[in-house]
Amino acid sequence: MSKKGKQEKFIEIGTLPNVFQSHEVHSPNLIAANGEIKIMKGHWKEYFGNDNPITIELACGKGEYAVGLARMYPERNFIGMDLKGNRLWKGAVEAQRDGLKNVAFIRSQIDFITQYFAPREVSEIWITFADPQLTKARKRLTSPFFLPRYREVLKTGGLVHLKTDSPELYEYTLETVKEEKLSLQFSNDNIYAQEKQMPEWSIKTFYEQMHLSKGLSIKYLRFEI
Numbered sequence: 001m002s003k004k005g006k007q008e009k010f011i012e013i014g015t016l017p018n019v020f021q022s023h024e025v026h027s028p029n030l031i032a033a034n035g036e037i038k039i040m041k042g043h044w045k046e047y048f049g050n051d052n053p054i055t056i057e058l059a060c061g062k063g064e065y066a067v068g069l070a071r072m073y074p075e076r077n078f079i080g081m082d083l084k085g086n087r088l089w090k091g092a093v094e095a096q097r098d099g100l101k102n103v104a105f106i107r108s109q110i111d112f113i114t115q116y117f118a119p120r121e122v123s124e125i126w127i128t129f130a131d132p133q134l135t136k137a138r139k140r141l142t143s144p145f146f147l148p149r150y151r152e153v154l155k156t157g158g159l160v161h162l163k164t165d166s167p168e169l170y171e172y173t174l175e176t177v178k179e180e181k182l183s184l185q186f187s188n189d190n191i192y193a194q195e196k197q198m199p200e201w202s203i204k205t206f207y208e209q210m211h212l213s214k215g216l217s218i219k220y221l222r223f224e225i
């Protein structure tokens, strides 16, 4: 992949058919390729051309999970979501190049997730190496601010996966799951030291690779809403 600057990447994502960008707060309108305005809420099955289950990767950055899971599970659909267009450019270009029809991206704030998905349109959520937001609990992607939004878009029994290097975010999420009386399915604070590996853990994001190179342990938990 050629080296491109932020500006070039920004222009290019505006031309990609697998990228939808928000341009106004409090509106479900998304800008699709070449400036077309679309409402995707409740219409993802038309975009994908099937009714396969949808998994969203939140704070997707370069979209390693969205793209990696799309390769791993061709019978499912994946949507990466992040505010930073120059990051999700990488996943979007890679998915286009490799002809992956089951992956798309939304450039917007996760806070407005209910504007882009209808109630129960989503089956699973992955949160990958989100900022722990040590001083602003409300901004943590597993805070009680975000959980009702996830509950609205997820199917009954929908799953939330969290993969993180942050002991604070991991412990905070365990505590929140308990306080909110959600069902914790699995948790481990050093997953690669475990004998039994989940196939999904083989996907390593950009930030994860940085944390691993510093010898940090990676934590994972999964709960049901």
Ligand SMILES: C[S@@+](CC[C@H](N)C(=O)[O-])C[C@H]1O[C@@H](n2cnc3c(N)ncnc32)[C@H](O)[C@@H]1O
Pocket: 058, 059, 060, 061, 062, 063, 081, 082, 083, 084, 087, 108, 109, 110, 111, 128, 129, 130, 131, 205, 206, 207, 208
């Ligand atoms: C530490 S990076 C992790 C990126 C990627 N998942 C990885 O592991 O390489 C956190 C990402 O979360 C995004 N982010 C944080 N809060 C967000 C929000 N409320 N809405 C959209 N994106 C957000 C940032 O733009 C950033 O790309």
